[in-house]
Amino acid sequence: MKKYQNRSPEEVIKMVTIEIIERAIKLGKKKNRSVYISKTSGGKGVEVTALNPKTEEGRANLEQFFKTIRRHYTFYGLGKPEEKDAINWRVLNAPTWRRILLFLQLVRSSTMKGTPSKIKFFRKMGVHIGKNTEIMQGVWLDHFRPELIFIGDNTLMGAFSRVTVHAYEGHGRFRYGLVEIGNNCTIGAGTGMGVIRIGDNVRTLPGTTLSPYLIKVKDGAVIGWNPPHVQYPDEEK
Numbered sequence: 001m002k003k004y005q006n007r008s009p010e011e012v013i014k015m016v017t018i019e020i021i022e023r024a025i026k027l028g029k030k031k032n033r034s035v036y037i038s039k040t041s042g043g044k045g046v047e048v049t050a051l052n053p054k055t056e057e058g059r060a061n062l063e064q065f066f067k068t069i070r071r072h073y074t075f076y077g078l079g080k081p082e083e084k085d086a087i088n089w090r091v092l093n094a095p096t097w098r099r100i101l102l103f104l105q106l107v108r109s110s111t112m113k114g115t116p117s118k119i120k121f122f123r124k125m126g127v128h129i130g131k132n133t134e135i136m137q138g139v140w141l142d143h144f145r146p147e148l149i150f151i152g153d154n155t156l157m158g159a160f161s162r163v164t165v166h167a168y169e170g171h172g173r174f175r176y177g178l179v180e181i182g183n184n185c186t187i188g189a190g191t192g193m194g195v196i197r198i199g200d201n202v203r204t205l206p207g208t209t210l211s212p213y214l215i216k217v218k219d220g221a222v223i224g225w226n227p228p229h230v231q232y233p234d235e236e237k
Contacts (some may be wrong), residue, residue, distance in 0.1 A: 004126055004147040010069045011151045012147055017073055023092055024048040031085040038074040041175055045076060072177025072195050079172045089174045093144060100141040112136050150180045158189035165195060
């Protein structure tokens, strides 16, 4: 979306979080349920009504809340799926029209080959992509919040690699955050990653899973190198 373009990762996650807070306040009132947001994956949260940007007190609390902007946030208190007053976490994230649009765009992108037109298509979805970057066929970029994905210049995303910006933890609890991939990186085919910051000149070998999440990969790192023991025919006994 255009409003996220030419903004820093910190600005974007702040904007996204405020949008979700506003939806949480609205849906919480409708369902008579208290919704909370936490700066950590399991820490104590703040009730979203205290961060209402439409009130003077809420704006002051919101400013204090974002005094230090985190790379990930967790919402909880949405209730179990069977509960009548439960809030669906997908509905909390974005309105129906945008969820449908992004899903259709994701399906379309999965069939596109690694051409410049595919880069343009992902940018329209909201993904931030640098110059001379290539995205191969079958790459899955999370449609939950594509604007939280930042890919640098001269980087290759290998075929069937996967980038996820959110994780649903059950019982109405989910977290989301930024994925940043630096410049001059080679993401090997089939690599999977969640919320993470990858430095420049990083290479992942095919099939690598970057875990645990919420970590940083240093510049120049090569990930996935763990050679198995190989026994040659003349070594057999």
